Amino acid sequence: MKAAVILLPGLNRDRDMIAALTKISGQAPQTIWQTETSIDDDVDLIVIPGGFSYGDYLRCGAIAARMPVMQAVREKAEKGTRVIGVCNGFQILLEAGLLPGALMRNASLKFVCREVKLEVTNAKTAFTQGYSQGQVIRCPVAHHDGNYFTDPGTLADLEASNQVAFRYTADTNPNGSLNNIAGIVNKAGNVLGMMPHPENLIEPAHGGSDGRALFESALGLVDA
Amino acid sequence: MIKARVTVTLKNGVLDPQGKAIEHALGGLGFSGVDSVRQGKVFDVVLETSDRAKAEAELKAMGEKLLANTVIEDFAVEVL
Numbered sequence: 123m124k125a126a127v128i129l130l131p132g133l134n135r136d137r138d139m140i141a142a143l144t145k146i147s148g149q150a151p152q153t154i155w156q157t158e159t160s161i162d163d164d165v166d167l168i169v170i171p172g173g174f175s176y177g178d179y180l181r182c183g184a185i186a187a188r189m190p191v192m193q194a195v196r197e198k199a200e201k202g203t204r205v206i207g208v209c210n211g212f213q214i215l216l217e218a219g220l221l222p223g224a225l226m227r228n229a230s231l232k233f234v235c236r237e238v239k240l241e242v243t244n245a246k247t248a249f250t251q252g253y254s255q256g257q258v259i260r261c262p263v264a265h266h267d268g269n270y271f272t273d274p275g276t277l278a279d280l281e282a283s284n285q286v287a288f289r290y291t292a293d294t295n296p297n298g299s300l301n302n303i304a305g306i307v308n309k310a311g312n313v314l315g316m317m318p319h320p321e322n323l324i325e326p327a328h329g330g331s332d333g334r335a336l337f338e339s340a341l342g343l344v345d346a
Numbered sequence: 347m348i349k350a351r352v353t354v355t356l357k358n359g360v361l362d363p364q365g366k367a368i369e370h371a372l373g374g375l376g377f378s379g380v381d382s383v384r385q386g387k388v389f390d391v392v393l394e395t396s397d398r399a400k401a402e403a404e405l406k407a408m409g410e411k412l413l414a415n416t417v418i419e420d421f422a423v424e425v426l
Contacts, residue, residue: 271361271417272417
């Protein structure tokens with residue numbers, strides 16, 4: 123599968139993401155600048171990395187979500203191409219309306235940079251099939267606005283349709299997210315947004331490789 | 347030219363930890379009797395048109411498309 127990484131001014135986890143994808147897939151991902159208006163047909167996985175696009179001006183991800191490349195991402199997503207947004211990438215996907223809800227300031231009002239534990243709430247998605255259902259994995263987080271919020275109806279709908287892919291374990295919720303939500307997929311199951319950084323835990327040199335199976339799943343490297 | 351103000355506020359029921367922190371800080375400064383504080387944003391926009399109706403329609407579209415995140419925020423347009 124061919125991966126592509128979206129680049130926007132102010133992102134700072136793009137190189138970590140490119141390194142992780144290169145290591146796991148064996149080939150460097152294509153990089154796509156924000157002004158591009160189309161994405162090649164042969165791209166099977168689009169990744170929006172973390173950082174502070176446009177300095178978090180207005181709202182986290184708000185300006186990035188309105189850049190031309192996001193229209194191209196939307197068109198690819200509608201055709202079924204897999205899309206992952208991590209951290210600021212998740213915020214961008216929400217602002218672009220590719221996923222439901224919003225990410226608000228952490229309940230503690232503090233920037234949180236540490237390791238949390240994630241429960242794989244749905245191991246049947248295209249991004250989580252390399253894990254087992256209910257498996258608890260380690261993953262780093264680093265964010266100020268990761269407090270997932272949505273209206274009660276949407277929340278009930280997300281839960282009923284098994285769109286919660288990852289949950290923080292109750293004692294490690296770093297931001298006050300509703301229902302301990304750390305990552306969700308869209309209804310079609312081909313778009314994933316998550317606050318934690320799996321790309322920073324993919325090899326022993328990182329202190330663990332719990333994030334690796336996510337990319338192996340998304341890249342079609344595990345048996346479904 | 348038309349001057350306008352767009353005010354963005356959190357919807358009722360959306361938790362506002364920043365407003366809460368400000369509320370506590372006001373209490374600490376001796377302002378007793380503050381029941382609650384909600385933080386919002388103000389945008390002062392100057393439009394080139396002199397057509398009031400057109401300006402209002404455009405500002406409303408700006409609020410919906412960019413200035414507010416209507417999942418969590420409401421906005422009001424005031425042509426000055």
